[in-house]
Amino acid sequence: NAGVTQTPKFQVLKTGQSMTLQCAQDMNHNSMYWYRQDPGMGLRLIYYSASEGTTDKGEVPNGYNVSRLNKREFSLRLESAAPSQTSVYFCASSLTWGNTEAFFGQGTRLTVV
Amino acid sequence: KQEVTQIPAALSVPEGENLVLNCSFTDSAIYNLQWFRQDPGKGLTSLLLIQSSQREQTSGRLNASLDKSSGRSTLYIAASQPGDSATYLCAVNGINTGTASKLTFGTGTRLQVTL
Numbered sequence: 001n002a003g004v005t006q007t008p009k010f011q012v013l014k015t016g017q018s019m020t021l022q023c024a025q026d027m028n029h030n031s032m033y034w035y036r037q038d039p040g041m042g043l044r045l046i047y048y049s050a051s052e053g054t055t056d057k058g059e060v061p062n063g064y065n066v067s068r069l070n071k072r073e074f075s076l077r078l079e080s081a082a083p084s085q086t087s088v089y090f091c092a093s094s095l096t097w098g099n100t101e102a103f104f105g106q107g108t109r110l111t112v113v
Numbered sequence: 114k115q116e117v118t119q120i121p122a123a124l125s126v127p128e129g130e131n132l133v134l135n136c137s138f139t140d141s142a143i144y145n146l147q148w149f150r151q152d153p154g155k156g157l158t159s160l161l162l163i164q165s166s167q168r169e170q171t172s173g174r175l176n177a178s179l180d181k182s183s184g185r186s187t188l189y190i191a192a193s194q195p196g197d198s199a200t201y202l203c204a205v206n207g208i209n210t211g212t213a214s215k216l217t218f219g220t221g222t223r224l225q226v227t228l
Contacts, residue, residue, distance in 0.1 A: 004156075033215075033216075040220060041220070042117075042202075042218040042219060042220045042221070043202075043204075043216075043218040044218075045215065045216065048215065090156060090157065092157075092216075097215070100145075101145075101147065101159055101162045102147065102159070102204075102216060103159060104149075104156045104157040104158075104159075105156055106155060106156040107155070107156050109154075
């Protein structure tokens with residue numbers, strides 16, 4: 001039972017480069033989320049998708065875009081990476097939006113130099 | 114804006130000791146509260162979910178309580194073991210979240226259980 005799978009696990013980018021973080025869940029969940037985790041700041045919501053076909057901004061969306069490709073997959077794109085985007089990124093999913101248990105992937109550690 | 118605080122930030126206890134981790138939140142309008150465990154360099158593992166209508170949830174040696182009116186939750190770990198060493202995160206699923214930050218996290222309690 002894979003749960004939530006993220007790729008890649010590690011990535012180093014140069015300032016200005018672009019990349020896409022991939023996330024897939026196999027639990028037939030409707031809602032998916034992208035968070036970033038920074039030391040001393042906890043996890044903060046970047047974007048979320050309440051259901052297939054919808055996406056909305058979270059707390060810290062600037063510099064990111066998302067695509068809900070289908071019910072299983074939710075990708076996060078950095079168009080022009082900046083050092084401030086150095087962080088650990090987590091994808092999560094839940095059965096419905098807002099009020100059920102959330103399950104997290106193993107994270108992507110991104111360094112922008 | 115919902116704020117979640119976890120105290121203490123770090124805790125070291127000898128093996129076998131019972132311990133309590135604290136979580137407080139500022140807005141009592143919540144759907145539920147979830148406790149997670151995070152090992153170094155790893156993702157978050159869900160431990161317990163307490164719905165707003167519940168007072169507590171138990172799983173093995175873990176017991177989580179919720180007092181919504183006072184904005185507090187505790188995670189009780191019985192007979193601690195070295196394998197319990199990790200960071201424990203509390204997350205509140207708020208109703209009045211405006212910008213749709215549905216899960217608001219605390220910064221965690223880093224627990225070390227020594228032999």
